[in-house]
Amino acid sequence: MKIQLTVFFAIIFVAKGLSQDVLIRDISIIPMSSDTLLVEKSILIQNGKIKQIGDYKDLPKNNETDIIDGKGKFLMPGLADMHVHLPEDDKIENLLLANIAAGVTQIRIMNSKASQIELKKQVEAKKYLVSPNVHISHIIRRGEIYSKDRADSLMKQIKLSKIDFIKLFSVTDKDTFNNLTDSAEEHGVIICGHYPVYLAFGKAEMHPMEEVLGRNFKSIEHLAGYNWISTEEELDSLIHLTKEKHIFNCPTLDWDVMAYNLQYPEAYKNRLTYQFLPKKLTHNWEERYLFSIEEAGGEEKVLQSRDGYKSSFDLKIGILKKLYENDCLLLIGGDAGNSFQADGFNVYEEMIHWSNIGIDNFTILKSATVTPSLFFDQSSAWGTIEVGKNAEMIILTKNPLEQIKNITTIEKTIVGGFVYNNEELLNQIELF
Numbered sequence: 087m088k089i090q091l092t093v094f095f096a097i098i099f100v101a102k103g104l105s106q107d108v109l110i111r112d113i114s115i116i117p118m119s120s121d122t123l124l125v126e127k128s129i130l131i132q133n134g135k136i137k138q139i140g141d142y143k144d145l146p147k148n149n150e151t152d153i154i155d156g157k158g159k160f161l162m163p164g165l166a167d168m169h170v171h172l173p174e175d176d177k178i179e180n181l182l183l184a185n186i187a188a189g190v191t192q193i194r195i196m197n198s199k200a201s202q203i204e205l206k207k208q209v210e211a212k213k214y215l216v217s218p219n220v221h222i223s224h225i226i227r228r229g230e231i232y233s234k235d236r237a238d239s240l241m242k243q244i245k246l247s248k249i250d251f252i253k254l255f256s257v258t259d260k261d262t263f264n265n266l267t268d269s270a271e272e273h274g275v276i277i278c279g280h281y282p283v284y285l286a287f288g289k290a291e292m293h294p295m296e297e298v299l300g301r302n303f304k305s306i307e308h309l310a311g312y313n314w315i316s317t318e319e320e321l322d323s324l325i326h327l328t329k330e331k332h333i334f335n336c337p338t339l340d341w342d343v344m345a346y347n348l349q350y351p352e353a354y355k356n357r358l359t360y361q362f363l364p365k366k367l368t369h370n371w372e373e374r375y376l377f378s379i380e381e382a383g384g385e386e387k388v389l390q391s392r393d394g395y396k397s398s399f400d401l402k403i404g405i406l407k408k409l410y411e412n413d414c415l416l417l418i419g420g421d422a423g424n425s426f427q428a429d430g431f432n433v434y435e436e437m438i439h440w441s442n443i444g445i446d447n448f449t450i451l452k453s454a455t456v457t458p459s460l461f462f463d464q465s466s467a468w469g470t471i472e473v474g475k476n477a478e479m480i481i482l483t484k485n486p487l488e489q490i491k492n493i494t495t496i497e498k499t500i501v502g503g504f505v506y507n508n509e510e511l512l513n514q515i516e517l518f
């Protein structure tokens with residue numbers, strides 16, 4: 087109840103708009119349709135859509151128009167977090183709010199402790215007024231067996247219940263994987279997720295990668311599959327196949343970093359969100375972290391496992407670099423859930439890791455805007471700043487194309503016809 091009330095106030099005091107026209111004047115636009123900056127342009131938003139882009143003097147306005155001065159500021163499409171875990175019911179409202187506060191206007195749900203169909207209904211019924219667009223999944227787990235017929239009826243059910251895609255969490259056997267991917271292709275359902283690995287007599291068996299890449303399995307999480315390839319030549323040819331088949335990758339490097347304590351004992355203090363988020367939100371992070379170190383067996387053990395994981399992490403970095411150099415489709419996913427990872431804001435940490443390994447800023451931002459829209463076949467509706475698209479955008483005081491850490495300077499998030507003031511939203515969220 088408490089959170090619902092604060093959200094109610096958020097709407098009253100923070101959000102403007104809906105039916106009101108909004109005109110952002112004299113702002114530098116990062117359209118993301120190409121690597122350019124449109125300096126001092128104005129943009130008219132009507133009914134939640136981008137109506138016109140041009141010079142301020144040429145754009146229609148009246149007494150009712152809400153005019154936002156954009157001088158010296160930057161405007162770009164809202165961000166997408168392509169790897170989100172939905173928490174328990176009573177924390178969902180806070181997660182949605184945190185995403186908007188972080189400038190995230192699209193989320194792809196990859197795991198869930200609550201009913202996703204229920205969530206989608208409530209978002210559509212505007213129960214959660216402050217919400218990004220939510221892409222919900224049907225999750226497949228080991229133990230479920232799918233014949234072709236059973237897979238077909240699942241696809242029909244998915245289309246009827248307006249589920250956006252299938253997430254493979256784990257899978258029982260090869261037949262199940264093949265039937266699901268065949269049927270998904272026939273019914274036009276997106277299927278993606280963890281790399282298919284089968285357990286037989288206590289041993290893990292990986293589905294041959296060349297086959298997986300040829301089966302319309304649309305995105306692979308955590309760079310899995312590639313990291314089990316033994317020769318450089320084979321890896322190169324699989325990366326070329328990835329490109330050829332338009333397979334997306336969602337690396338989630340920050341998951342590895344925090345799950346294996348790669349920033350222990352001190353480096354976590356340099357984390358962007360640790361430095362930029364208000365202390366009142368992050369004050370219990372440190373205590374919890376130290377407790378988790380104890381739980382993991384204490385400092386010595388944690389340092390040992392940290393050092394033991396470094397070569398695996400370096401391997402993943404090498405794979406991501408190759409995917410980038412070969413111009414493969416990449417998705418930014420925050421995969422928040424460990425210590426020092428805040429919902430929504432964790433996409434910034436992922437961006438920093440990518441930047442540190444030499445990925446250019448335009449590609450990083452594209453992987454959080456345009457490329458996610460391509461994943462959902464929705465690039466005609468969102469992902470760039472262009473006339474006719476949804477007005478899902480963020481206003482920043484500094485240019486993230488110049489330095490990726492400028493992504494923390496988001497002042498306003500615009501989505502669903504509302505204009506949110508991010509500093510005020512920050513006062514209303516809790517971070518767990």
Ligand SMILES: [Zn+2]
Pocket residue numbers: 169171196197421
């Ligand atoms: Zn995950």
